[in-house]
Amino acid sequence: MSGFDLYQLTEEHRYLRDVVRKIADNEIAPHAAGCPNAKQVRTPRG
Numbered sequence: 928m929s930g931f932d933l934y935q936l937t938e939e940h941r942y943l944r945d946v947v948r949k950i951a952d953n954e955i956a957p958h959a960a961g962c963p964n965a966k967q968v969r970t971p972r973g
Contacts, residue, residue: 936944
């Protein structure tokens with residue numbers, strides 16, 4: 928077991944991350960695209 932195991936996400940954390948990402952992509956991003964400052968917002972995936 929390496930010392931880096933502490934930084935690995937648990938299955939529950941990965942699931943939560945995926946659910947939150949799906950909500951952000953489907954519910955928030957479409958509205959943010961119409962925001963006048965949308966080009967100033969940085970996202971990890973684009």
